[in-house]
Amino acid sequence: xxxxxxxxxxxxxxxxxxxxxxxxxxxxxxxxxxxxxxxxxxxxxxxxxxxxxxxxxxxxxxxxxxxxxxxxxxxxxxxxxxxxxxxxxxxxxxxxxxxxxxxxxxxxxxxxxxxxxxxxxxxxxxxxxxxxxxxxxxxxxxxxxxxxxxxxxxxxxxxxxxxxxxxxxxxxxxxxxxxxxxxxxxxxxx
Numbered sequence: 760x761x762x763x764x765x766x767x768x769x770x771x772x773x774x775x776x777x778x779x780x781x782x783x784x785x786x787x788x789x790x791x792x793x794x795x796x797x798x799x800x801x802x803x804x805x806x807x808x809x810x811x812x813x814x815x816x817x818x819x820x821x822x823x824x825x826x827x828x829x830x831x832x833x834x835x836x837x838x839x840x841x842x843x844x845x846x847x848x849x850x851x852x853x854x855x856x857x858x859x860x861x862x863x864x865x866x867x868x869x870x871x872x873x874x875x876x877x878x879x880x881x882x883x884x885x886x887x888x889x890x891x892x893x894x895x896x897x898x899x900x901x902x903x904x905x906x907x908x909x910x911x912x913x914x915x916x917x918x919x920x921x922x923x924x925x926x927x928x929x930x931x932x933x934x935x936x937x938x939x940x941x942x943x944x945x946x947x948x949x
């Protein structure tokens with residue numbers, strides 16, 4: 760994938776703002792709604808958000824650290840690596856979400872969660888927006904970040920942003936499906 764760096768950042772900012780708006784709306788729901796699971800082994804809305812927080816705890820500082828080390832100029836174009844493009848496309852939300860095995864340390868199932876999970880996620884989205892604005896002054900290809908699953912794999916900054924932001928969108932879609940299911944189930948009882 761080759762795209763103008765400016766267009767990529769604008770797209771990622773738009774996606775992050777959408778996720779931020781949708782997560783802000785979750786604050787109006789009850790904790791009963793937010794903790795509802797469709798099935799025993801499926802995540803609740805809060806578990807979806809906590810999963811994203813666990814990844815944000817790694818990626819936000821990593822992105823900030825690597826960007827702060829860069830002393831070159833920004834680039835007009837970003838070209839994705841084949842691995843970065845693969846990971847990013849795997850994270851994109853689809854009509855029928857493909858199952859991806861979650862690492863145990865990023866699986867929040869069974870956690871006791873409350874709305875502070877959403878507050879933290881909202882704060883993380885604002886941090887990502889700030890990093891995206893700062894990223895306009897770096898080369899999205901030359902800055903490399905580590906990834907949460909391996910110390911030896913590095914992704915281009917543009918790919919890392921895509922993976923993180925698409926992953927956020929993916930689990931917001933999952934959370935919304937859970938809420939729709941909850942609404943259907945509770946309306947049947949009335």
